[in-house]
Amino acid sequence: MLTNLPAGNKAIGCKWVFRKKLKPDGSIDKYKARLVAKGFTQKKGIDYFDTYSPVSRITTIRTLIALASVHNLVIHQMDVKTAFLNGDLDEEIYMEQPEGFIVKGQEHKVCKLVKSLYGLKQAPKQWHEKFDKVILDYDFKFNGHDKCVYYKENNGEHVILCLYVDDILIFGTNLEIVNNVKSYLSRNFDMKDMGEANVILGMKIEKTTQGISLSQSSTIEKMLKKFNYFECKPTPTPYDPNVHLKKNQGEPFSQLKYSQMIGSLLYIANKTRPDIAYAVGRLSRYTHNPSKEHWNALERVFKYLRGTIDYSLCYKGFPNVIEGYSDANWITDNEEVKSTSGYIFLLGGAAISWGSKKQTIISRSTMESELIALDTTCTEAEWIKSLLMDMPMVEKPLPALSIHCDCKATIDLVKQSHTNRKMNRHIHVRYKSMKSLLSKNIVSLDYVKSENNIADQLTKGLSRSRVLEMSRGMGLSP
Structure with missing residues (x-):
């Protein structure tokens, strides 16, 4: 008016x-x-x-x-x-x-x-x-x-x-x-x-004979064409395990375009493609000052997506319980002082939640880095279980969410009734938090061999055969 x-x-x-x-x-x-x-x-x-x-x-x-x-x-x-x-x-x-x-x-x-x-x-x-x-x-x-x-x-x-x-x-x-x-x-x-x-x-929902699939093939195609990688030769892995990237001490190499490409990849990695989450997360650390080596690694992700453009998350009618996997990659070279955490949760045979992130504190051993990663995984598990409690079709009471970890020392530490192990405050808080979730039957911890830990791809670069195996484990298929 x-x-x-x-x-x-x-x-x-x-x-x-x-x-x-x-x-x-x-x-x-x-x-x-x-x-x-x-x-x-x-x-x-x-x-x-x-x-x-x-x-x-x-x-x-x-x-x-x-x-x-x-x-x-x-x-x-x-x-x-x-x-x-x-x-x-x-x-x-x-x-x-x-x-x-x-x-x-x-x-x-x-x-x-x-x-x-x-x-x-x-x-x-x-x-x-x-x-x-x-x-x-x-x-x-x-x-x-x-x-x-x-x-x-x-x-x-x-x-x-x-x-x-x-x-x-x-x-x-x-x-x-x-x-x-x-x-x-x-x-x-x-x-x-x-x-x-x-x-x-931007995610395509499609009903199949086996269940429901989620994909971003159209979005990936547009991105590849936008940055002129649609006609490139595909690579079988998103990140070369033999490459150890370091901070660029010189002048930045096409910093603006690098940032734009990372942003486009994050949009895809966060929605339907957990298989590239580690590579994109690792490369995003160098957005402010990329080098030629960082560019080569970034192009590799685009080439990998070109070969897997039709991948989708395929949810089936089983299993009808949620399973989680946790992993950590301890310091890999002299320049890296913080480890990388990775977790993934599956329902209906495909991923519903995942994360790959650089840890915020310095861990002094493999066990400590695994404990920090496991705490992050347990926190996400607590939220997922709480979310499901208000879903009417989910049978109550909900059992503890099973989380698989490939570090026996970490599992034993959290499960034992008490410990005299010296811990700094940041580790001790995480330790007590996980023990609380265990005692309340919110989560349960189980050992899994490293070769069967699906979260492995969220913490490091893997070989061709391992990438294919882990991607299938995440529920990704053409």
Whole structure:
């Protein structure tokens, strides 16, 4: 609504944003124009207060898809049109009239916003609060460990809803219960029914005879073409185990392009390709000052992806229990003073969660580095188990999540009733934390031989045969 600007108030600006929306195959779907407020001019404590809005973890989405495969659930998808415009504003906000829509004779007046608008600092928060209220009024409950997951159960029928900003995945035991939820949402918001789930966050969801697959083949192809590696000769491994990278002491070699390529790889490694997680994580350490050697290693990842472009995470109906693997690679050369941790969790025969990260503290032995890695794995296991506790189709009580480690000394240390071993404070805190999780039956620890530890690929470069074996163990296949 147009009004005179009250004394003491300041109107924020606005602008039009134009973009093309693409289909999964890369062709143009439609042209979009969106009016956005210049939220960067808002003043905290005057124009807005709290801005936090939760967003679902990618691990949650993979876990739900794995559960859908295990329990044979229906998966549908909806999109909320202009989602942020649904939020109700708590603050009084004035905005300049948009270009092309200035009312003649009232050029001096401003718009008083009665609803939220894209660009406002509080827009995501107001949208989530609105959606939260609407869905809870329909007798849904929210998951205590991912506030963007809602569930409802009635007479043995289950439905789970996962919200990612304006994209909604609906999982149900049958089509009728899914359609009921879709009808309710359509009565409350302007919705686009996408039918059976096809693409979410750039990941292609495909039902197969064996289960459900997740892939990013189209995204990888675009990336390879963008950086001119689509016609390259493929390599069988993402990282050469014989190469020991060191910090560049000279001038950076194409630093900007190196950073862009690392960013593109991280997008893929974090979503569907755990097999390149170590290589990408290791190479990202040199983003600020890459050398020619770093570039050669980076190109190797692209060449590996060219040969494995069709790899996808394949979730099956079994096994229906979660298994975790933990590993660490102690200091490998004189320049490296911190070890690398790696973990991976599988459900339905494929990875739902993984990580490869440089440890934050210095470990004095292989056992200590394995203990630090195991603590990280146990922390993730605790969160995953808590997430599953609020999933209606998961049988309760949940057994302890089995975590496999290839270091007997670390397992024995954590399992024994007490120890006189000297530990620094950082190690001791992790040790006590794991003992607590064991005593509460949240996790269980089991020994696995190094050659069978799937997390091995998340801590170091491996040979061709090992990469193939570990990738299959992660649930990756063409």
